[in-house]
Amino acid sequence: MANSKHAHLRYNILDYCFRNKSYGFEELLRILNEGITELYPGEEISERTLREDIKVFRDKKEGFGAPLKEGMRTYKYSDTNFSIAQRPLQKYEQYLIEAAQQLLSRFENHPKYNKLAEALIKFQDEEEQENDASRILFYDHNEEYKGIKFLKPLYLAIKKQQVLQINYQGFKDESSSMFEFHPHILKQYNRRWFVFGLNKTREIKEWSIPLDERLIGFETLEDVNYLDSNKDWETFFRTMVGVVRPKEAQIEKVVLRFHNGRENYFKTKPFQPDYEEFFEKEKQDQVWFETIINKELVQQLLSYGQDLEVLEPELLKKQMREHSNTMQQFYKD
Known part of the structure; x- marks a missing residue:
C-alpha cells in the first residue's frame, strides 16, 4: 500500500x-x-x-x-x-469505518452523535450487503439526484470565501446565463440541496440556486473581493416552509384544523417547527404558526388532502380553494 x-x-x-x-x-x-x-x-x-x-x-x-x-x-x-x-471498500478502509464508529461511541450521550451514527450505519450497510434481499436499512433518497457532486466544492467555496461565476440554465430558459455569485450557506429541502448567496450581477441578496441539472457548472473568480452576509439565516428559514421566499413576502398567522386524527401525524413530523397548540378543549385538533405564504407551504398542506382545513389567513384559504377547484375539474365524470 x-x-x-x-x-x-x-x-x-x-x-x-x-x-x-x-x-x-x-x-x-x-x-x-x-x-x-x-x-x-x-x-x-x-x-x-x-x-x-x-x-x-x-x-x-x-x-x-x-x-x-x-x-x-x-x-x-x-x-x-x-x-x-x-x-467496494478496501480492507483498510473498512477498518477505518469501524474505528470511526468505535470512536463516535464515546459520544453517545451527545446530541450530535445520532446524526453521525446514522450516516455511518447507512454507509456501512450499503457496503456490506451484496444484494437488496439482505439489506437491513431502506431509507428515503433521490436516486436520480446528480447535483450532489456540487455539494463539497460549494461547501469549500463558502469556507474559503470564494467568489464564483455561475453557469445556469432554468428549465424554461432557451440558453444558459452567467452571473457573479457570492455563496453564503447551503440548505437541504425535500431531498435536494440549495446554495444561497448574493447574485452580484443582478444585485439580489438571498439568491438561491438548486444543486441539480440546472446548475451547469461554476468557476472561481480570482481577484474579486468576497462580500459576506450579515443575514440571520436561522430566523430566515424558520419563518418559511421550503426555500422559496417571494419578494415582499409578509409573515402571516396560519391556523389549521385537522380531521380524522391527522393532527397527531403533524405533531410527530411538523413541516413548521415553531407551531403552537391551542389550550381550548374544542381546539385540540388545531395548530397555528407564523410563516410566509409560498408554493412549498401550499404543497405541504395539499399533501394532507381531505384531512386538513385552513382556517386562517383568507389569502391562503383562497389559494387552497383554487387548487381544490382545479383538481375537481380533473376528476369530473
Whole structure:
C-alpha cells in the first residue's frame, strides 16, 4: 500500500483526473501536490509515491482494478464511467469505518452523535450487503439526484470565501446565463440541496440556486473581493416552509384544523417547527404558526388532502380553494 498519509485525498484527486482528461505524469504530480498543499500546508509527495498510487489503482486484487492502460504516456480511464467511488471498500478502509464508529461511541450521550451514527450505519450497510434481499436499512433518497457532486466544492467555496461565476440554465430558459455569485450557506429541502448567496450581477441578496441539472457548472473568480452576509439565516428559514421566499413576502398567522386524527401525524413530523397548540378543549385538533405564504407551504398542506382545513389567513384559504377547484375539474365524470 502506498504512503497512507492523506491517501484518500490523493485517490479522490486522481480519480477525478482519470475520469475527465488525459494527464501526463508530471502534470498529475503537480495537481496532486497543489491539492495536498491546500489542506496540508507545506506537504508534498514524491514521484515514487505517485507511482505507488497508480499501482494501487491498477491492482485488481488489492487495489481498485481501474481501467488504466499500461505503457501509455498519459493517464486516463479507458472506461469513463468508472470511478473508485463505485468500488467496494478496501480492507483498510473498512477498518477505518469501524474505528470511526468505535470512536463516535464515546459520544453517545451527545446530541450530535445520532446524526453521525446514522450516516455511518447507512454507509456501512450499503457496503456490506451484496444484494437488496439482505439489506437491513431502506431509507428515503433521490436516486436520480446528480447535483450532489456540487455539494463539497460549494461547501469549500463558502469556507474559503470564494467568489464564483455561475453557469445556469432554468428549465424554461432557451440558453444558459452567467452571473457573479457570492455563496453564503447551503440548505437541504425535500431531498435536494440549495446554495444561497448574493447574485452580484443582478444585485439580489438571498439568491438561491438548486444543486441539480440546472446548475451547469461554476468557476472561481480570482481577484474579486468576497462580500459576506450579515443575514440571520436561522430566523430566515424558520419563518418559511421550503426555500422559496417571494419578494415582499409578509409573515402571516396560519391556523389549521385537522380531521380524522391527522393532527397527531403533524405533531410527530411538523413541516413548521415553531407551531403552537391551542389550550381550548374544542381546539385540540388545531395548530397555528407564523410563516410566509409560498408554493412549498401550499404543497405541504395539499399533501394532507381531505384531512386538513385552513382556517386562517383568507389569502391562503383562497389559494387552497383554487387548487381544490382545479383538481375537481380533473376528476369530473
